[in-house]
Amino acid sequence: MSSRLKKALRGLAFAALALAAVPSVFSAAAEEAKQQYFPLATFRVGAYASSGIPVWAGEIDYFRYINEVEGGINGVKLFWDECETEWEVEKGVECYERVKAGKDGSPVPIFLPHGDPISKALTEKTVADKIPQITIAYGRTESIDGRVFPYSFPVLFSFWSEASSVINHIAEIEGGKEKLKGLKIATVYHDSPYGKETQVPLDFLAKTYGFENIQIPVPHPGNEQSAQWAKIRQLKPDYVFLRGWGVMTPVAIKTAAKTGFPVDHIIGGIWSGSEEDVRPAGAVGKGYKAVTPFPAGADFEILKKLKANIVDKGLSDLKDPKSFGSVYYNSGVIEAIISVEAIRKAQSKFGNRPVTGEEAQWGLENLKLDEARLKEIGADGLVQPLELSIKDHEGGGAGKILQWDGEKWNIVSNGWVRSDRELLLPLIYERAAAYAKEKGITPRPDVSN
Amino acid sequence: MSFFLETLVGGLLAGVMYSLVAIGFVLIYKASGIFNFAQGSMVLFAALAFVTLREAGWDFVPALLVTLVVMVAGAIAIERFVLRALIGQSDLTLFMATLGLSFVIEGLAQLFMGASVHELNLGIDDIPIEVGPILVSQFDLLAAATAGALVISLSLFFNFTRIGISLRAIADDPLAAQSIGIRLPTLWRIVWGVAGLVALVAGLLWGARQGVQFSLTLVVLKALPVLIIGGFTSIGGAIVGGLLIGASESLAEIYLGDLLGGSVSTWFAYVVALAFLLIRPAGLFGDRAIERV
Structure with missing residues (x-):
């Protein structure tokens, strides 16, 4: 050597x-x-x-x-x-x-x-x-x-809790989860991995509660959405769940107003629910809602x-x-x-x-x-x-619903709107197990330290 | 059928908005052969300057005039401190200079006017109106009228004024034009000033549509396929290109999106542009380069 x-x-x-x-x-x-x-x-x-x-x-x-x-x-x-x-x-x-x-x-x-x-x-x-x-x-x-x-x-x-809380808020408006059956709920989402995160839980919740799950992608950055909202006008959903990011949200609100869709039937996701998202939409943003863990x-x-x-x-x-x-x-x-x-x-x-x-x-x-x-x-x-625990790094799983009055957000939900975590967690664990298998990870035992 | 028509009209009107940005590129390319990468930053800067003055309590017209003055002053500064030193350099060098300029303009805009998102209200109600069986946006109709007026004014300027004819001479052969006494720096100042005016108009209309925020710089992504189709040297071509891109991406989103399982409008615009590039490399209305060999 x-x-x-x-x-x-x-x-x-x-x-x-x-x-x-x-x-x-x-x-x-x-x-x-x-x-x-x-x-x-x-x-x-x-x-x-x-x-x-x-x-x-x-x-x-x-x-x-x-x-x-x-x-x-x-x-x-x-x-x-x-x-x-x-x-x-x-x-x-x-x-x-x-x-x-x-x-x-x-x-x-x-x-x-x-x-x-x-x-x-x-x-x-x-x-x-x-x-x-x-x-x-x-x-x-x-x-x-x-x-x-x-x-x-x-x-x-998490994004899954976000989607589930929005569905549960719609159920509250409609008078119970059984009233979700037959509703049309369209998700207008940012066409990115972030935007697609809620597709699996919404598909699952649609099968569970019987609502029609419509998915409409918007390409980044989302500064032109006339085609997407023309589709909304054609399909006539009862509610729109808006999962935007950046400029996509105000453009969506404005285009919705242009196509005659009622803005108070749009519920924004976490990243479509800040003052910066809705203020540029101007007067037509009045009545727009959003779910958030950040009241x-x-x-x-x-x-x-x-x-x-x-x-x-x-x-x-x-x-x-x-x-x-x-x-x-x-x-x-x-x-x-x-x-x-x-x-x-x-x-x-x-x-x-x-x-x-x-x-x-x-x-x-x-x-x-x-x-x-x-x-x-x-x-x-x-x-x-x-x-929190080893098996649960989320811990909460609830959001509040805000509504824009033209000047500021007001909390309109009665406390925190809980998600259906008990329904979703088994699916989440399945996906985590699949990830572990794919990456060759041996999961830690669930013991308290 | 009414749904098809509504999608088509919506797409055409969106296309006019793309054209507004594309015209700024055409102006500078036409006069100097430079692809101005900084056009998107100029759109942001103009809109941000206008909205900052409005929020400071200025009335609409004074704010508009002061913003225009700022854009023209910026154009003079760009010519004096960046472009003049680069006369005679290759097109690539000039392109790289505009690339650098875009970052400088974005940085200055955020430094002096902040990074916040602003609402821009032009006082135009964006309530849809019914035209037969379809809904049409009032705002988009006004944007289309503005773009039309801009195209007519610029065409008259280029074809029937002394400065316009000089600009065309510079575009055809800069050396020959200078040899007969046409001053390149003066013309560059004028053309960058006019591009600043176009950026202001585009910034106001796009800013009213989506809010004045950093992402205004991204509207140039929509202008590129428009330029490829319409040609880099034709103002009318920018309008036709915009209409074609707007309509095709809108129809593709509706009728191909579901088949292909995702949003298609962004890349479909480039598919159309590439197809045109293969058939007519100079675009529909662009000048064909003829060289003696």
């Missing part, structure tokens, strides 16, 4: 040893670090910046509130930096690679990819790096099954605290004060609350110090936010009660 080859092999052996030592190095560093690093993948420029900017404001304002008012999470303050993704997969993955090693001795407890395609690209990387990714209201639905997807957490409201409004107790302690003191990240209490701002607050509570839970087992991704995974899988805890935080009504 040549000396050059020996040197190379020795180098490889050292590298392997170094890699094997990474988790213990992190644990040791975490014990020494005083603050918890929390990297933020953001998109402040590019096509979707208008959606993202209020989200980071909500997150950063809540983190500042935790630091300034509560003195950190059990005394461990948060610090963060941003990495620009422009909502593009390659930039999102690059950001993740850049921050995953942690900063100033603190490991990364949780990564928020902020983008459905980015989260899908990170599914296997996060497993290898043992860093949980939280994907509220996006990401693979089957990653609810933590036995197969140990580091993906589609917390609160709009500034009357929630935690929002009042943020206003008094952060916004009014000039510490807010929000540039446009009108966005305070908007759907996107509140989504950032909700995401931050869940992240902070997961770290707090992890600290209860591993000590009051910055936690590692592996420890935060335990925190997430043992997270329970009941009414009492949500009341303590001031987030009752804003965040739905939530209990």
Whole structure:
């Protein structure tokens, strides 16, 4: 064996040893670090910046509130930096690679990819790096099954729950689930993997309840939809479930009005339900509805605290004060609350110090936010009660229905509209098992830690 | 039959909207042989400047005039600081310059006017009207009338004014045109200024339709097949190309979409454009390049 080859092999052996030592190095560093690093993948420029900017404001304002008012999470303050993704997969993955090693001795407890395609690209990387990714209201639905997807957490409201909640809301309007029989429900969806996510559950629910399931795709970006809405006019559905993204939503609302379809019979999905989606539609958007896990409004107790302690003191990240209490701002607050509570839970087992991704995974899988805890935080009504486990990385599965009055969203549902999770979970587990088989993954046992 | 007619008319009216964007490309290509990649960014910039002034309390007409002045000033700056230095360079170099310009314009627009989504109300009620058995959008009819007026004005300008004839001379042979005293920088300033005006009109109509937001830059995707069909040098061709693309993608979406199991309109427009490219490489109304060999 040549000396050059020996040197190379020795180098490889050292590298392997170094890699094997990474988790213990992190644990040791975490014990020494005083603050918890929390990297933020953001998109402040590019096509979707208008959606993202209020989200980071909500997150950063809540983190500042935790630091300034509560003195950190059990005394461990948060610090963060941003990495620009422009909502593009390659930039999102690059950001993740850049921050995953942690900063100033603190490991990364949780990564928020902020983008459905980015989260899908990170599914296997996060497993290898043992860093949980939280994907509220996006990401693979089957990653609810933590036995197969140990580091993906589609917390609160998956796309399947979104579809089912919309159907249940229609049932409420019609006077019961039995009244769904014979109805025509058309889904106008963004023609992308995200847009197609609800096809399977809607097909299943249509067979279960007897409604006619019509699927109408809209090509990206969706700035011209006259053909799709001509089809709607021809098929005459009773309701339209609109699953848009970006410019597709206001164009859909305007084109619906042009073709004479009643706007109050359109129910938008999660990503068609923000102020940014409906405001450009102007007066014709009045009456439009949307389902969301992120209720709009500034009357929630935690929002009042943020206003008094952060916004009014000039510490807010929000540039446009009108966005305070908007759907996107509140989504950032909700995401931050869940992240902070997961770290707090992890600290209860591993000590009051910055936690590692592996420890935060335990925190997430043992997270329970009941009414009492949500009341303590001031987030009752804003965040739905939530209990996660290895087998259930979603935990919630309900949304509220908002209706646009021309100026602002109003919550019109009676509390949270629950999805038919008990019906859908077996299908979700089947899909997760199929994924495990395809990828050669041995599912983890469902035991509590 | 009424459903077919309604789909066809809807598609034709949508096609006119595509033409509005395509005309901006044609103007600059016609005068300088440059494919202006920055046209979409100019549409965004114009609409954003107008809506920002309106939200600041300006009345419609002053806001429109100031935006037009800003677009013309931008055109002069582009000629002075970017294009003048590139006179005599290859077409590819000029194309790359417009590619860079598009990012600069988008960046400046977001830097000075923010990334928020804005509603743009032009005061036109978009209530459908019944024409026989079909519904037609009032807004789309107005957009079609605007595009028609724009085409007629630009055709008159190019064919019957001294500047227009000079522009055609530059397009035919820049060196020969300059040798007889036609000043290229002046004409470039004019043509980029007119392209700015077209971007403003397109920005207002598209912005009223979908809101003023970053995705306005994406409307150029709809203009490309229009240009391939109509030809890069014909303003009338842009209208005919737009009508053909609008109608064919709309009908394809309805009658082929279900058969093929998905949305087809985006790529079907390019199928039609490619078919035209094979039959008439210069487009229906484009100038054929004739070279002595």
